[in-house]
Amino acid sequence: MDHPSHSAYDIAQVCLLAGKIMLENGGETYRVEDTMTRVAAAFGIRNSQSYVTPTGILFSIDGPQQTTRMIRISERSTDLHKVTLVNAISRKISLGELSVSEAHRLLNEIEGASAMYPLWFKIMAAAIASGCFLIMFGGTWHDFIPVFLAGGIGFAFQLYFHRLVPIKFIAEFLGSVLIGAIAYLFLKAGFGHDLDKMIVGSVMPLVPGLLITNAVRDLMAGHLVSGLSKGAEACLTAFAIGAGIAFVLSFISGVGIG
Known part of the structure; x- marks a missing residue:
């Protein structure tokens, strides 16, 4: 035409x-x-x-x-x-x-056009997903509410801080720090039972699943530059999440809490 x-x-x-x-x-x-x-x-x-x-x-x-x-x-x-x-x-x-x-x-x-889903809906979805991931990873229903709150609050904080400072790594690092701290506080208050599964479930909304998928698909399609760059970004995000949780656990261990 x-x-x-x-x-x-x-x-x-x-x-x-x-x-x-x-x-x-x-x-x-x-x-x-x-x-x-x-x-x-x-x-x-x-x-x-x-x-x-x-x-x-x-x-x-x-x-x-x-x-x-x-x-x-x-x-x-x-x-x-x-x-x-x-x-x-x-x-x-x-x-x-x-x-x-x-x-x-x-x-x-x-x-x-604005986003299809409002911000509150995304936060609620992240909170529910956190609780569901907890159960999927073998956690108990006693930890569902703490993980629901930790995942939702951590995801909301990550979105808010990313708007203030548009550096994705820092926002994800601080979001995971907050998630680790909230999960530990719930555990110490007697509202949680398995800290490891609580943390794993809570950080899942921050995991770059789509980015990893696109990186693999681009590599398979022969787009090496895009595939490698997206893979590097996904690895950096995973490192930020892991570093945030490690910081919380190291702090707890260092000050002799627990």
């Missing part, structure tokens, strides 16, 4: 916006590149190249209207609903149901 009324620049803007939304909300690198290429082809651009990393997107169109655009990715979160919406728009573009301007408008609406 050819769209002579639209310049290559406009088409590149649509492709970049689609890729940006997907990458910022948990989309895999190879899926982002494939979506951008398909959108460009649907708009009549047969010779396009895209290069995606976790921190940036480079998109180029060859031919008479040659153009190269780059966009920086500074924030990444998980909102697979937005990824699904972009995929739906991509399919409509491929079927010829959307023009360049209509696609750009819809993508702008998706980008500007």
Whole structure:
């Protein structure tokens, strides 16, 4: 399908916006590149190249209207609903149901939309997940409420501190420190029985499960740079969580508490 009324620049803007939304909300690198290429082809651009990393997107169109655009990715979160919406728009573009301007408008609406779930819902989900992980790892129902509270409070604190200081490692480290401290206080107050399982269950909402999955899938798809960088980020997150818990346990042991 050819769209002579639209310049290559406009088409590149649509492709970049689609890729940006997907990458910022948990989309895999190879899926982002494939979506951008398909959108460009649907708009009549047969010779396009895209290069995606976790921190940036480079998109180029060859031919008479040659153009190269780059966009920086500074924030990444998980909102697979937005990824699904972009995929739906991509399919409509491929079927010829959307023009360049209509696609750009819809993508702008998706980008500007608030998160599908409010903050309180995410915190509640993290708290419930913490309690469920406790049971899954062989814990007892007596520890469910302490883990529910520790996981929810720790997750909420991690989100809040990350907004104040946008350094993910520090936020995750402090969140795990708080989780370890709360779990220990519940244990000493007589509301907990197994500190190890309480801590493991409480920190599970902080574990970078999607990041690890995307890293493996990118590596398997041949995107070595993205796969290795996402794997390194996942390892750093795991180290932050482990270091936070180790700090609490070392402090308890060092001062002779317990």
